[in-house]
Amino acid sequence: MTATIDIGRGPQGEAIGIDLAELLATRLLVQGNSGSGKSHLLRRLLEECAGQVQQIIIDPEGDFVTLADAFGHVVIDAGAYSPREIEELAARVRQHRASVVLALDELEVEAQIRCAALFLTALFDAPREHWYPALVVVDEAQMFAPAAAGEMNDETRRLTLAAMTNLMCRGRKRGLAGIVATQRLAKLAKNVAAEASNFLMGRTFLDIDMQRAADLLGMDRRQAERIRDLQRGQFLGLGPAISRRPVAVHVGAVQTAGRGGGQGLIPLPEAAGDAMEALLTDRLTEAAAAPQPVRRAPPPASPRADIEQALARPRALPKVTRAPEPLAPLSEAPAPAPTPRPAPPPANESGTTPEDIVRQIALAEDATYRPAATLFRDFAIRCRQAGIASAHIDIARFRRIFAHAVSGLDQLADDAQAAIAQAAEGVDDDCLAPYLAILIAAHTGAAMPQEDELGRLYGSASPSRVRRLLDHLERQGRIVVREDFGGERSITVPLLPAAA
Template sequence: MTVAVDLGTTQTGEPAELDLEELLSTRLLVQGNSGSGKSHLLRRLLERSADWVQQAVIDPEGDFVSLAERYGHVVVDANRTPAELTRIARRIREHRASVVLDLEGLDAEVQMMCSAAFLNGLFDADRAHWFPMLIAVDEAHLFAPAMSGEHSEEARRASLGAMTNLMCRGRKRGLAGVIATQRLAKLAKNVAAEASNFLMGRTFLDIDMQRAADLLGMDRRAAERFRDLETGNFVALGPALSRRPMPIRIGPVETAGRSGRPSLMPLPETPREAMEDLIFTATEEDKAAERRAIERPQSNAAPRIEGAAAAIATRELLERVAAAPSVSERHEPIDDDPRSPEERAAAVDAIFAEMLQDPDAAFRPVPVLYQDFLTHCRLKRLRGAETDMAAFRRRLSLARAGVSCETDDEEWQGVVDRAADLPEEMQGVFMMLARAARDEAECPEDAALARAYGSHSPSRGRFLLSFMAERGLITAEADFRGNRVVGITGTDWRTKLPQVKLDAADEARARRAARLARG
């Protein structure tokens, strides 16, 4: 089935059409300096193809959210954890919803990490949900930079890897990338090179003109024409557009972005004296703000601290784990939270419960989980000791094992103190065994112990038992059936043997043995 998307008109006045089915197999690259009409072109393409194919728009400036009202796109606020964005992306593919990922207001590094998580979720969807989908990425050089710059290397790698997967391997999964950039020199070459269709707009720099001419198969002299293109005019080439370079003019659109072209407007006709009063005279709102600042000196500092944390959130999430200083070297956390310690602890408990609802959470690396945890804490405005890396590791090991810090019991507190002799990732497993022994429950199976440790391998559970037994923290015995009994050293706590269900023959033998014993 061939669907022709009307992009506008050619120089001769004929319709300039794009073969949508061919585009899904060959991808599209749009290039043009700021103000050349790239966003207008993307909007025209998305509007004209909205009824034919599922769409997702990576929108760094919030310009495309207006598609929701006219064409039913779902707006996804990117201010979420990476795990949440990945799950949302998988459900989007499952239910074939057209969406706009709104990244407006986020720090550049956070935008890169959020887009990477979202694209990876689309890419890793189940094979049964590999439906055709158009992925439009505006300002693609932000997500696939040609060189490392002011952003962290981890954020750049994550974002570039997701964009490379989209353009290089997305076709087999039904994903067709449509990427727009201001400068080809800023865009990673392995991302740009995978596009087979091109729409080149107005360009002034020689290096960008030459790259555009090379992609279109034009000589150096012909490249000069890119300087003369008007806003909304592009040169098209590709199997979905034209076999030869063809100038086209993009047609009108039905929706509008939040940020249009700047236009001149007259200045206000306010006299100079009146303007001075407006500028220099404090309003009642200003006076009230000053009074609040005097009454609560820290109230003005908190937003700045929080803003700084948001600005470096991704760098902290990825680098703080590897280079975390010791607890004694850290500055005392600023604790201006009006909530009580019990309320903050309850908030942290809720975060852990929400994180561990994901069945894959038990096997994800601790630094990745810590990244999700800090994002949750930032959203709930939690700071201080609750967000410390060491505290997080201890809480995670306990949460994975399904135990809580029950410190009211003196004997239990002694067990908690002995657990401190183990590596942090093993403490939760030890507490899991201690709880089962105290409750006289059956000893957890090897797979359960391994899962609490964060491993898929049951043999890891057996290793943990032998490791703790060698250090005298537990005793481990087995009956003649191989059932395990674990005791906690220093207490009389022991797990019980599992209840063995006898079949009819076993029950008959047991009754016969009992009669013989009675004589």
């Protein structure tokens, strides 16, 4: 099947089209400065071939979500899904041949890049039976395939460059036809740009970008000046799917519009100076005191020991939810048998027990940041001073009593203490206090401890170590953490029985 996409008119009014079958085999690069009509061109192309081929749009600004109303595209709000869910969505997009818009506008820049990279990689890795033809449009491609590292995390840059390179270099055999659009060719990785065989070059002013565009179009330096003189919506096209010689095209009209602000002039509101000042300052104090909408933060990057100080800003964690039914632990190792609770140690003449001494130590400021051996020596000294026998309590038993005290477990009812202590059996001693705090919050329905509170219980002021602690507990099957690209984190405790 062959089809021609009508994208506009030439200098003599003749129709200029793109051979869709050839485009699927040879890929397309669109370049143009901001305001040159690049997004308008992409919209025209997508509208003209809607219903003829599957369309997958990576949309960092949310401009193309309006295609859903007119052409039935499915809009995927990236901020509402976890990384694993994004990969599964991509696999289902290929399986069911759905035309989709991956809207990234609610995410911060690095989260946008990671999300798009995971999505593109999953499209590329789809099983062979799902290799149907599809146009994959990546707007603002210089973000996802940068020529220089910039401020992007090294891991993120490797991930996104691999995804974009696979799309443009190896995607053809998998049915993926890449269409990349960029404001500046100089900012786009050469390995990505070089794989396109079709070009639509819009207005640009920088010499380096004009020279690269002219080289791709086979024009000399004098002819390259034409690129600077192009009007909005005018492009120079070349390639097997467009024309064997450079051809000028004025892009035609579109049916849908983006969500950006208006481009034309509109009358200013008619209001006197005093009236306008009143509009600006009326109830300003109350408005400033009201809670402000918070843009969703990106998920934290994988921390490294040498950048812990750079990630020292604390971040709040949401409330823990409890699973409705107990789940089996993720680890295949059998759960350790519960340890019987020892008999209460003898008290001295004043009624003070070793547990009371531990609670006194736990209440001391910064007690959790002191080494366990130092705390245990302090405990032994205090017991001798109070005339309390403590030989039956070794350091391991002391650490668990201390964790119960600092987490607040000993302030709960006996049945709650027993249920939570049983759920915490087998947890490493250094992880016990923060894990008990999580269990207590889940059991009682209280708010989840803040990240800095978990750090205090863990004996560390580093948010990176707290995140590694949560990862460790999840690998053990103690908790289940779900974090979407919007940075919202929820934690489920599968092994904790419901409160009576």
